[in-house]
Amino acid sequence: MAIVSYICVMSITLRRDVFQAIADPTRREIINLLSHKTLTLNGVAENFNISRPAISKHIRILSECGLVVVHQQGRERYCEARLNSLREVSEWTSQYEKFWSARLDALGDFLASGAKPRKTRKR
Template sequence: MSIEARRDVFQAIADPTRRQIISLVAHKSMNLNSIAENFDISRPAISQHIKILAECGMVVVRQEGRERFCEAKLDGLSEVSDWVDQYKQFWNAKFDALGSYLDKIQSSNPSDEESKTN
């Protein structure tokens, strides 16, 4: 199995430069030079990041004359959202249980203020 075959949306968003590229092209289609102007790294490095994003299905690169334009394809982020949601549900259940427990012990033990007035 080649490395490219294992690439997925999680690999795409793992790198801060790729997340920033996604953010840039999410709002409008941009050519590679316009994207590269936003970074302090080489144009070939930007091209490599865009290649990975394309392999992960997060961007589509289309040729227009001599220029290549990148467009965001954000459908893949639903996979990330689904993955995060399962942990959100888990932790919400834990916090709800903790809240119930704290309410229970608070109602069974009068506070210092209540015991001072009695």
């Protein structure tokens, strides 16, 4: 299904889905690393047990949704975090904040069950 992916003829960014990008724990860890400092690809790979090509793939996915930008410098490629698109995730989740906010728990419950199910609802 290749849900999202691809091309974006005119604009530069956003082919990959950021939700999918952060679904993988390794990628979240990479994001965490890069959020503290820019690293070369090997620099990233040193922090994991998996092979360098595997890291390379993760970096590519991250860069495909704009979470990381890579700029080459000689033979090294520096990976820099650009976490703006995490905003999308943040905004999506914050939409449901009432569900976990302690003070608003009751409201969350109310909203969730507010419109009552159609059929014979006994209780």
